[in-house]
Amino acid sequence: MIKIAGLGISGTYLYHRLKNAGFDVSAYDPRKEKYYIPCGYATNEFKISEYMSRINMDFEDYILNRAGDITFTGNNFAGKTLQSSGLCTFDKNSLEADARKNIHTELLRVQNDDIIIDATGISRAYIGHKIGDVQYKTLEYLTERSDYKDFYFYFLPGGRGYFWSFPLGKNFHIGVGTLSEEDFSLVRKYKKIKVTSRNIRMAPMFENVYHGNVIGVGEAIGTVSPITGEGIVPSLQSAEILYECLKINKADDVGIRYQEKIRKKFGYYNKLSSMVSNIQKGDVIKVENILALKSVKRTINDFGIKFDIVPFLRHFI
Incomplete structure (x- = not known):
């Protein structure tokens, strides 16, 4: 039997894919009713659709705002206005709630021959923690007003994260993901309707995607872009890869085949992670940073933003 721990976006998606294909699958999620999801609520509408x-x-049915003008700014460059190629905000709370409606959850009682899918995100509750895990802190407000009308990104000095402001229906979702809690002041100046905070995994863990009969998916294995922090579509992509592996491989081979495919699909995240780490250490002019620029463009384009690296060279290398 396949048992899924965690019913966020990747766990819920994988549950339905497996159930519809005739697998014996169950799920468990400890979240409380009306839990407000910590998330930027932004993704690429074409990819997630x-x-x-x-x-x-x-x-x-869940789109709240489509991006018009997208502002990128930061310590090494003045603001640049970019265009959207699918960037939007959406009602993630409603989408996940609707997707879970017909899922009967139960406590996980693990048997020796069960396959456990760890979709518990930052906690890696079943697959376990590993040395080298890179986590940023976030503070996020739902607020009635913002200083920015459309989608706004401010990249913090030293590559330590970014501040964002996104329209969310009639309100705004404002947040910061950073290595330093001092940056929380960028958010705290706003009057909050709701507040949430969490850690976010900002480096891939593709050498540790499974352990025995436990297989990780989504943020549990680091499918979060080290540049944009986007983890919604990448987590769905990882879930689809695992679904395909479960369909065509024997139980004993699933973890190995899955890890191979994850490395192939998301290998460029390692380049991005190394580049960010170099910038944070002050090692800006490095050959590997220059070689990573194509991957920078790729991950921002995947987020739904038309992006040309040339105007931002001073910031990224």
């Missing part, structure tokens, strides 16, 4: 359609959900 493909995955939602596979579990009979219309993503269009």
